[in-house]
Amino acid sequence: MIPKDHPRYHSLMVRERLARCAEGGILSLEGLTAHGRGEAFDYLMGERTLESAYLAEKIAAALLRCAERPVISVNGNTAALAAGQIRDLQEACGAAVEVNLFHHTGERHQRITTYLRKNGVKILEGTAERLLPLSHSRALCLREGIGSADVILVPLEDGDRCGALAGMGKTVIAIDLNPLSRTARSATLTIVDELTRALPVITRFCRDLDPDQARSLSGGFDNRVFLAGALQEIRRRLEHALD
């Protein structure tokens, strides 16, 4: 039991919720560690949405709105943290949702699918094929989903897979708290923000942007600006951290 008087109560409570999701087979144990890694970067950025991230979220909404075959790739961490928010985003942008796991087992895939459906998410079904140029089960995805998507939102994705998707010519939108990760560097657009803060903002912009605004925003942008924005903020905060 976490004492309420603990200064890191909120963070400890999220950890505890994720721990229960791990016990329930939604989250892999490795996923818990990955969450902690993200936590540290969030902490270094002040646990709030930076201006640069907010702009990236707006552009992400534009890309999803202008896509012909948008897909949201959901893994265990995303399901555990944000099932309801994924449902809202799906409703707002009409994307297909594909469950796609790094630590893949058929049983966990089924558990996550069931959990998301209970939360109102429509899940794409089918037989996974080895369509990505990667070893092991990481190559697997659905031909009618990620395989033929033009725009893919990958919250909390592995760097190898993100790079492979981008290398196939797809527009890859990553949500990743580490602005230096291979995921962050290889995505077309990187949102350096905490997942549950980022998703509602993207959803709102998906609803609010008119088609002209969306077309204009999804045109030229330089992803390095978003990575640099996050790095700059971390450096700025570290400068006076011990004062």
Next chain:
Amino acid sequence: MIPKDHPRYHSLMVRERLARCAEGGILSLEGLTAHGRGEAFDYLMGERTLESAYLAEKIAAALLRCAERPVISVNGNTAALAAGQIRDLQEACGAAVEVNLFHHTGERHQRITTYLRKNGVKILEGTAERLLPLSHSRALCLREGIGSADVILVPLEDGDRCGALAGMGKTVIAIDLNPLSRTARSATLTIVDELTRALPVITRFCRDLDPDQARSLSGGFDNRVFLAGALQEIRRRLEHALD
């Protein structure tokens, strides 16, 4: 199964080992997340021992050598990562080892004790009492161990508890990868380094320092220098990170 061609193979393998320790009841699930948080800071410092940390490790050895009642406080993460290294350090400095958990259950306490003993660590036994000014089970420790220690090594300790021990006038040596954590700031001496790199260095200095050197080193030092050293290195690396 982690593919060997993955660029983060080592880090992913450590995560997998910790996941197995969690399944075996050594590590709490929350401990997995805490590990990930440390990982991020290690990554930002280049996953190596900084010069400032090396000096802190030398001073830590001096403090342990000069102590009258040195104690090493071991939790689940420390046991999972470094049981053998704790045995070596205990042999080199003669400290008592007390198992002391943040997420306390009697069963986990027993499992960790058994696991450490299998690895050759001598564990202090007794009845825990509420000796620290903290709520819940975090107040518990042994009167003959942490309760009467003059120098305590707390690898990977919670900030509240570290602050409480320091507030009781004890010399607290923390090992913590986050130079901004409350643990890092409230300890008497903070080693900002990864546990399994730090422990063998401390052990070697415990063996090599002669008594005069140890006395001289354990005199005046300013812990802010060690925190600042780590922060400076993170900032330096972030500056050219996107080049």
